[in-house]
Each structure stands twice: as C-alpha cells, then as structure tokens.
Amino acid sequence: MKLNLKIWRQKGPSTPGNLVDYDIADVTPDMSFLEMLDVLNVGLVEKGETPIEFDHDCREGICGSCSLMINGNAHGPETGTATCQLHMRRFKENDTIVIEPWRAKAFPVLRDLMTDRTAFDRIIAAGGFISVNTGNAAEANSILVGKNIAESAMDAAACIGCGACVAACKNSSAMLFVSAKVSHLAQLPQGHPERSQRVRGMVTQMDHEGFGSCSNTGACEAACPKEITLENITRLNREMLRASLIS
Amino acid sequence: MLDSKIPSGPIENKWTERKFENKLVNPANRRKHTIIVVGSGLAGASAAASLAEQGYKVKVFTYHESPRRAHSIAAQGGINAAKNYQNDGDSVHRLFYDTIKGGDYRAREANVYRLAEVSVNIIDQCVAQGVPFAREYGGTLANRSFGGTQVSRTFYAKGQTGQQLLIGAYSSLMRQVGEKSIELFSRHEMLDLILSDGKARGIVTRNLVTGEITSHTGDAVVLASGGYSNVFFLSTNAKASNATAAWRAYKRGAYMANPCYTQIHPTCIPVSGDHQSKLTLMSESLRNDGRVWVPKKAGDDRAPAQIAENERDYYLERMYPAFGNLVPRDVASRASKRMCDEGLGVGSSKLAVYLDFQEAIERLGESKVKEKYANLFQMYEKITDENPYKTPMRIFPAVHYVMGGLWVDYNLMSNIPGLFVLGEANFSDHGANRLGASALMQGLADGYFVAPYSIGNYLGGEKLAPIKLEQDPVKATTQAVKEKIESFKKIKGNQSAETIHRRLGKIMWDYCGMSREESGLKEAISKIGALKEEFSNTLWVPQDDKCLSSEMEKAGRVSDFLELGELMCIDALERKESCGGHFREEMQTPDGETLRDDTHFSHVAAWEFNTEKPKLHKEALTFEYAHIAQRNYK
Numbered sequence: 001m002k003l004n005l006k007i008w009r010q011k012g013p014s015t016p017g018n019l020v021d022y023d024i025a026d027v028t029p030d031m032s033f034l035e036m037l038d039v040l041n042v043g044l045v046e047k048g049e050t051p052i053e054f055d056h057d058c059r060e061g062i063c064g065s066c067s068l069m070i071n072g073n074a075h076g077p078e079t080g081t082a083t084c085q086l087h088m089r090r091f092k093e094n095d096t097i098v099i100e101p102w103r104a105k106a107f108p109v110l111r112d113l114m115t116d117r118t119a120f121d122r123i124i125a126a127g128g129f130i131s132v133n134t135g136n137a138a139e140a141n142s143i144l145v146g147k148n149i150a151e152s153a154m155d156a157a158a159c160i161g162c163g164a165c166v167a168a169c170k171n172s173s174a175m176l177f178v179s180a181k182v183s184h185l186a187q188l189p190q191g192h193p194e195r196s197q198r199v200r201g202m203v204t205q206m207d208h209e210g211f212g213s214c215s216n217t218g219a220c221e222a223a224c225p226k227e228i229t230l231e232n233i234t235r236l237n238r239e240m241l242r243a244s245l246i247s
Numbered sequence: 248m249l250d251s252k253i254p255s256g257p258i259e260n261k262w263t264e265r266k267f268e269n270k271l272v273n274p275a276n277r278r279k280h281t282i283i284v285v286g287s288g289l290a291g292a293s294a295a296a297s298l299a300e301q302g303y304k305v306k307v308f309t310y311h312e313s314p315r316r317a318h319s320i321a322a323q324g325g326i327n328a329a330k331n332y333q334n335d336g337d338s339v340h341r342l343f344y345d346t347i348k349g350g351d352y353r354a355r356e357a358n359v360y361r362l363a364e365v366s367v368n369i370i371d372q373c374v375a376q377g378v379p380f381a382r383e384y385g386g387t388l389a390n391r392s393f394g395g396t397q398v399s400r401t402f403y404a405k406g407q408t409g410q411q412l413l414i415g416a417y418s419s420l421m422r423q424v425g426e427k428s429i430e431l432f433s434r435h436e437m438l439d440l441i442l443s444d445g446k447a448r449g450i451v452t453r454n455l456v457t458g459e460i461t462s463h464t465g466d467a468v469v470l471a472s473g474g475y476s477n478v479f480f481l482s483t484n485a486k487a488s489n490a491t492a493a494w495r496a497y498k499r500g501a502y503m504a505n506p507c508y509t510q511i512h513p514t515c516i517p518v519s520g521d522h523q524s525k526l527t528l529m530s531e532s533l534r535n536d537g538r539v540w541v542p543k544k545a546g547d548d549r550a551p552a553q554i555a556e557n558e559r560d561y562y563l564e565r566m567y568p569a570f571g572n573l574v575p576r577d578v579a580s581r582a583s584k585r586m587c588d589e590g591l592g593v594g595s596s597k598l599a600v601y602l603d604f605q606e607a608i609e610r611l612g613e614s615k616v617k618e619k620y621a622n623l624f625q626m627y628e629k630i631t632d633e634n635p636y637k638t639p640m641r642i643f644p645a646v647h648y649v650m651g652g653l654w655v656d657y658n659l660m661s662n663i664p665g666l667f668v669l670g671e672a673n674f675s676d677h678g679a680n681r682l683g684a685s686a687l688m689q690g691l692a693d694g695y696f697v698a699p700y701s702i703g704n705y706l707g708g709e710k711l712a713p714i715k716l717e718q719d720p721v722k723a724t725t726q727a728v729k730e731k732i733e734s735f736k737k738i739k740g741n742q743s744a745e746t747i748h749r750r751l752g753k754i755m756w757d758y759c760g761m762s763r764e765e766s767g768l769k770e771a772i773s774k775i776g777a778l779k780e781e782f783s784n785t786l787w788v789p790q791d792d793k794c795l796s797s798e799m800e801k802a803g804r805v806s807d808f809l810e811l812g813e814l815m816c817i818d819a820l821e822r823k824e825s826c827g828g829h830f831r832e833e834m835q836t837p838d839g840e841t842l843r844d845d846t847h848f849s850h851v852a853a854w855e856f857n858t859e860k861p862k863l864h865k866e867a868l869t870f871e872y873a874h875i876a877q878r879n880y881k
Binding site: 011035048058059061085087118128143151184191 | 293419
C-alpha cells in the first residue's frame with residue numbers, strides 16, 4: 001500500500017523542528033511500523049539524505065525504547081501495544097500518518113523522534129529500589145509472598161519505562177510510572193522497611209524533573225502498552241498519605 | 248596451551264579454595280580504585296552494583312538511553328537454580344552435570360560447577376530485591392521445567408523473567424548512582440580498549456548524542472557487552488546488540504574463544520518477508536505444554552485443524568521419548584530443519600513447524616494456559632494476526648545466543664591482565680550449547696558472585712602505575728578511534744551499513760548457521776572478503792558526526808561484524824567435529840545426531856588477532872567429574 005507520512009524532523013535539542021512530508025509505496029500488511037520506517041530510511045540513504053532518527057531496540061515490546069506519537073496517540077491506535085509491535089495491517093491505502101516524538105518538558109527532544117527520558121532513571125535512583133547489598137539476602141523461601149500479592153506486584157512491575165503515560169497526559173504527569181514502581185515494592189514484604197522513604201524520595205524527584213500533576217483523566221492508563229492500571233496511582237496516593245502520617 | 252588457573256582440589260571445594268586464596272583490598276583503600284564497566288545488562292549491572300557496594304569507584308558505560316533497556320530485559324522463560332524446592336532430585340551436582348552434558352562436553356568443568364553452586368544465592372538475592380517470581384498458594388516459590396533436564400528447577404516471573412531480574416539489578420545499580428558511588432554514562436559506546444604496560448587501563452567512547460570522543464581510565468575494565476548473534480542480521484537479539492566492545496578488545500590482543508558456537512533457538516516466529524528487521528522468540532517454556540508436529544505427508548496444505556491426529560507426526564515425542572518436546576535447543580532445532588528439508592514444513596514459506604496447545608488447553612483449561620503464557624500468546628498474535636488459543640503456532644529456529652566469546656580464565660579475566668569479561672560476552676560456561684534458563688543464571692553469577700571476588704584479588708595483587716589522560720597509550724588509542732570514524736566518512740558511497748549487514752547475515756545463515764560443511768565455509772570466507780571490500784568502497788554515512796547519527800553507529804558495528812563473521816567461519820572450518828550447536832555435516836551419527844571427536848577437539852579454540860591471519864591457541868578440556876559420553880536424549 002501507499003502512505004503519506006508527516007514526520008517530525010529536528011536537528012538537535014536547541015534547534016526548532018517541523019513536520020516533513022514523505023510518500024512511501026510498497027508497504028505490506030505484515031511489516032511492523034518500525035520496519036516501514038527502516039524501509040523509508042534505506043531509501044533516504046540511497047538518495048544521500050540524512051535518515052530519520054527514532055529510538056528502538058528489542059522490537060518485541062519489552063525494552064521500552066520505542067516511543068512514537070502516531071496520529072496523536074502514544075504508541076499508535078492499538079491498546080496494550082508498544083510502537084514496535086504495531087503492524088501495518090492496522091492501516092489502509094493512502095492513509096496519512098503523522099509521526100511525532102513524545103512531547104513533555106521533562107523529555108527534551110534529542111533529534112527527530114528521539115527524546116531523553118533519563119528523568120525516569122533519576123526518579124528510580126531517588127528510591128525505586130530495595131536496599132540490599134549483594135550477599136545480604138536470606139534464604140528465598142524464608143520470605144513467603146501470597147500468590148495473589150506476587151501477581152499483583154508483578155502486574156505493576158511490568159512497566160517498561162517507555163514514557164507513553166507522560167506523553168499521553170495533558171499535564172505530562174509521570175504519576176503512572178512512579179506509582180507502578182511504588183506499588184510493585186510496597187505490596188511485597190521485602191519492600192516494607194523503606195516504603196515511606198521510597199515514596200517520598202520518588203515523588204520529590206518527579207516534581208523536581210518538571211513532570212506535571214495528575215488530574216485523574218486516565219489518559220495514561222489508556223496509552224500504556226503494558227496496561228498498568230490507575231489503581232496503582234491510588235496506591236501511590238495511599239503510600240504518600242501513610243508516609244506523611246507516620247513521619 | 249592456555250592456563251585457565253583452575254584451583255586444585257576436589258571440584259566441590261575449588262571455589263571455596265579460590266575465595267580463600269584471593270588477595271583482598273582493605274575497605275578504606277577500595278575507593279582509591281576506579282573500575283570501568285561496559286554494559287548494563289544482567290552481568291554488567293550486577294557487577295557494577297556489587298563492586299560499588301563494596302566501596303570501589305565504578306564508572307558504567309552503556310550505549311542505551313537507560314541501563315534498564317539492555318537486552319537481558321527480553322529474556323522470557325526463567326532462571327535455573329539448584330534449590331531442589333520440588334523435591335524431585337535436583338542438586339548442585341545435577342545442575343552441573345546437566346549443563347556439561349547439555350553443552351556437549353565442551354565447557355570447563357570447574358566453571359560450570361561454580362555456576363551451579365552460586366545459582367542458589369542468585370535466587371535469594373533476587374527475591375530480596377523484590378523480584379516478583381511466581382509463587383504457590385502457600386507463598387513459596389514456584390518452578391517450571393525447561394529443556395535438557397528432567398527436574399523442575401526454573402524460577403520465573405510470567406514470561407518476563409529477564410525484565411524482572413534486570414530491573415532488580417538495575418535498581419541496585421541506580422541506588423549506587425544515587426549514592427554517587429557509580430558514575431553512569433548512558434548513550435556512550437565503547438570503541439576501543441586502552442592498554443598500558445600490557446594491562447587494561449581504560450576505554451575510548453563515543454558520546455552517541457554529541458559525537459564526542461573521550462577516554463576514560465581506571466584500574467580494571469569489565470566487559471559485559473553481551474553476545475554477537477546479530478552477525479546473522481536476523482536474530483532474536485535487540486537491534487543494537489553488537490560485537491564492537493568485545494571485537495575492539497580482540498583487536499588489542501584479547502583472545503576470542505570458540506566464536507563458531509552459536510545457539511539456534513527452536514521456537515521463533517518465522518520470517519514473513521524481505522523487510523524483516525529481526526526475529527521474535529517464543530519462550531522455550533512453551534514446550535512444557537506445547538506439542539511440536541508436522542503433517543505426516545509432504546506437501547499437505549490443509550489447515551492444521553483439518554489434519555487428523557493420526558495424520559500428524561509429533562516428531563520430537565517420537566524420536567526422543569525420554570525428553571519429548573523438552574530436548575535441548577540444538578537437538579530440537581536440527582529436528583525442525585530436517586522436517587522442513589524433507590518437505591514437511593508448514594505455512595506459506597514451508598519453513599515452519601507447528602507448536603500446538605490444544606492438548607494443554609483441554610487438560611488444563613484455557614484460563615490456566617493463559618495464566619502461564621498470556622503475554623507470549625499475545626505477542627504471537629500481534630505479530631502474526633493468528634490466535635494461538637485456536638490454531639497452533641507456527642515456529643522455526645532462529646539465531647538466539649552465542650556460546651563463544653572472549654576467552655577468560657577461572658577468574659573471568661581475559662589473557663589481558665585487568666580485562667574481565669562477564670556474561671554472554673565471555674565463552675566460559677555453556678560449552679557448545681546452552682541450556683534454557685541458564686543465560687540469566689550465568690550473567691548474574693558472574694556479576695554478583697564471581698567478579699567482585701576476582702577483581703578484588705587482581706587489584707589487591709597488582710601495583711598499578713597512575714595513568715594520565717595526556718599520556719601516550721591514551722592519546723594514541725583515542726586518535727585511532729577518530730581516524731576510523733574519518734575513514735568511514737571518506738568513502739562517500741551510496742549504501743547504508745544496514746544493507747551490507749543484511750547481506751552478511753544471509754551468508755552467515757546459509758553457510759555458518761544450523762549446519763556447516765567444508766566447502767560452504769570456504770565459500771563464505773571468500774564471500775565475506777568480497778563484502779568487506781564492497782563495504783570499504785560503497786558505504787555511506789552522514790558527513791556530520793558531531794551529533795546523533797545512528798548511521799555512524801551502525802557503520803562501526805557492521806565493520807566489526809564483517810571481521811567477526813570471517814573468524815567464525817575460520818573457527819567452524821577448523822573444528823572438524825560436530826558438537827552442540829556446531830553441526831558439521833561431515834561428522835554425524837547414522838541417525839543424524841552430532842558426532843564429537845574427543846581425541847582431537849576436546850579443547851577450547853582461542854584465537855589471537857593477527858593482521859595476516861588469526862593465530863590459534865588451545866585450552867585442553869578434561870572431564871574428571873562428568874562422565875563423558877555421546878549425548879542421549881532418547
């Protein structure tokens with residue numbers, strides 16, 4: 001099929017960018033969205049033009065690198081899907097597709113469709129862990145964790161840190177990301193000793209990075225490729241309240 | 248012959264013995280040592296965190312945006328450990344034995360024993376970090392089975408075990424970043440190794456955002472840069488996974504061991520067209536419940552549901568009744584290839600076999616199957632647009648892992664003093680074939696429990712002269728990196744590195760893939776020579792390299808893959824036997840199984856770089872504890 005692509009081009013973080021039109025033919029339904037961009041890039045190189053930069057790596061929806069705003073939807077039209085798992089069979093002949101980077105103050109554009117999401121790493125460094133040095137651990141089965149609790153913690157821990165929640169949010173809030181980590185660790189007995197410190201550290205860093213506030217619209221949940229639920233934000237708020245009550 | 252520095256004494260005591268012999272660095276002196284860690288996957292992140300916890304100054308380099316995006320994250324099925332929680336006869340000795348046998352008697356016994364020994368500590372450590380492993384109703388840890396074993400020793404977190412283990416190691420690493428004991432350099436790619444007085448003292452990196460070339464010095468360098476499966480272009484590895492860090496170390500004198508040992512994973516989603524950019528694995532854990540079959544009649548084009556039970560050949564169950572669908576990966580892959588070669592393949596390309604869950608769904612119910620494999624089934628459906636609850640999966644083998652890598656001794660140090668190599672980047676533990684759920688185990692064993700001891704021993708025993716950035720080995724190495732980049736820019740051709748990479752991959756798959764033979768390997772070497780020539784005449788990269796430029800990144804990686812591909816073929820040609828994933832057509836049993844030649848090839852082949860042709864060094868492999876035999880999974 002033939003498609004018209006409008007792709008955001010931006011040379012660097014401090015230069016202005018704009019949408020550029022590209023026509024592409026011979027797109028097959030089995031191609032993934034990123035393979036379609038690969039084909040476009042090979043064509044650009046053959047013409048001596050600079051190819052389009054976009055983040056990607058595992059291409060199976062787990063590394064969290066890919067990050068495209070497709071027709072205004074973070075990761076495109078399908079629910080529970082990262083950009084790399086989106087296939088061209090979801091589009092039709094002569095469609096116009098607008099492709100942009102994540103837009104958030106805390107995620108500056110590096111080039112074209114690539115942004116800098118290291119703010120997420122700094123939030124993790126501020127408390128998203130259990131302090132246990134190598135060699136300190138007790139025998140694994142001495143810590144019992146109920147099956148349901150382990151599964152609920154796993155559902156929260158499934159976050160891939162892609163930033164779609166931030167991109168989808170009108171306030172560029174990182175609450176879903178932060179809540180997923182807080183929720184993962186707060187539910188497990190191993191996470192209890194540091195729970196107050198953790199939630200305070202992470203939320204403080206989140207605010208410091210310039211992410212906006214949460215206004216409960218749920219756009220983040222709808223965009224999340226791993227279907228992390230709003231329930232986690234509730235749990236984060238509860239953890240925050242708990243931390244402030246006991247401090 | 249190479250000295251592997253294996254401790255003396257019985258195998259059960261070797262590691263304890265070595266830990267006691269090791270020299271130590273006083274806690275107050277540790278902060279005076281800088282350790283450079285390249286790579287932030289399971290091995291790199293766990294080593295960096297553990298070393299920083301002990302008090303060393305650690306610098307971590309990753310070409311990823313964040314350490315959490317390292318390719319370990321994509322491992323699905325699980326991690327082995329000899330806990331014997333299932334009371335089914337597992338032990339350290341059995342895990343050791345299974346791994347040696349699975350590797351077709353081409354791994355070093357002492358290393359494998361240590362791996363099995365520390366496996367139990369890994370699970371403890373990960374649970375303490377909050378890794379949400381699957382649990383039983385009573386709250387204890389659950390296990391599942393994996394290929395090549397008859398016990399249930401695999402720990403898992405749904406189909407995302409690698410992700411959860413990496414997040415555990417990454418969170419420990421980030422804790423140390425927060426405490427300022429680790430300095431993290433993301434989007435930095437290592438492009439050379441700095442040697443001074445013959446010791447590894449630093450690296451040269453390119454900042455992938457600004458293009459800036461800088462050098463970093465320290466007292467030891469740890470390479471945990473992963474494997475090189477992407478030499479085949481199409482593999483299950485992430486797109487950026489590459490050989491560059493290891494290869495540039497090889498060019499500085501580190502030996503590359505058994506480069507031809509490649510693992511072809513039996514259950515991947517088949518290629519769908521010429522645009523294919525990578526392949527997707529379907530976890531081996533699926534073979535616990537999925538049954539592999541092809542139609543009995545060649546050219547049977549009917550839909551799978553229309554092919555009756557008695558018209559199906561469940562060939563793994565037929566050929567290997569003792570292990571059935573859970574034979575090791577190399578055995579399962581070759582059997583699929585054989586079926587397809589005989590015209591029994593399914594799907595439009597005829598290069599696929601069925602992996603069928605109908606029996607499991609009938610036995611366990613769809614919800615139970617969903618609980619175990621939901622994310623894998625969903626991933627399959629997204630890619631193929633077929634529902635595996637209703638129709639069997641189509642699968643085909645694909646390159647997945649490399650057992651070969653930089654040569655290391657028992658202490659995980661390469662032949663270059665001060666250069667340690669961990670995880671998939673080294674060659675040490677899996678012999679000629681890796682068992683499922685053992686890569687995660689090895690990465691974490693190396694990083695959490697081996698490297699911290701070995702590196703302490705090295706630093707405690709060496710007198711290292713201070714090294715300054717303006718000194719000659721640093722300046723000269725940095726200059727060499729800059730010149731290589733300039734040489735790519737001077738070509739001004741019209742092909743992207745990726746186009747050439749795709750062609751290299753085809754040569755490797757055709758001649759150095761699932762089966763290899765002399766004339767094909769020779770042909771591959773000459774074809775790669777021609778492709779190298781073409782690369783140096785027709786490559787195109789943007790002239791501006793002081794910015795983010797993925798074409799420049801790929802150019803460097805592909806130039807290394809071309810050289811590595813050649814060495815893999817040379818190694819495969821030299822090894823005139825079949826073992827594990829290395830199948831030489833000339834050497835097989837009457838029923839098509841691998842035929843080893845223990846008299847001539849019970850050794851590690853370690854290659855030394857030489858501008859003319861690589862020089863072969865050997866490390867003899869002896870088996871005192873594992874009874875050496877023809878592998879038998881019947």
